[in-house]
Amino acid sequence: MSFDLDVLAISPTASDDAVRAMVRRCRDGQHPEGDLDERIVGFYESLRARYPDFPPYPDDSPWMSMPLEVGIDHISVSMSHGQRSDAALALIIALATSHGLTIHDPQNGQVTRPRS
Secondary structure (H helix, E strand, O other): EEEEEEEEEEOOOOOOOHHHHHHHHHHOOOOOOOOHHHHHHHHHHHHHHHHEEEOOOOOOEEEEEOOOEEEEOEEEEEEEEEEEHHHHHHHHHHHHHHHHEEEOOOOOOOOOOOOO
């Protein structure tokens, strides 16, 4: 069993509806063209330094699907439920906050904006 999260480079003042609309567009493959958002780049590089999404995979990998889905303005992850994902989830939250990114939880529709 797995759970998913979307990490988005969207304005922290964007409404929950705007966040969900962005997630729908991404999941439908309607990705904008352009340069990578530097916040996403920094987030992804830091995340995969600890939890690679390309071989060789560490034994404690939390990912249920690899490589991670990466767009110019988002990253979507699918993690296993359980103890091996706890540290990865804490890292995702910390990195998203430090890079000014918004987290969307599609299981319950919750939107978590970066803290000031």
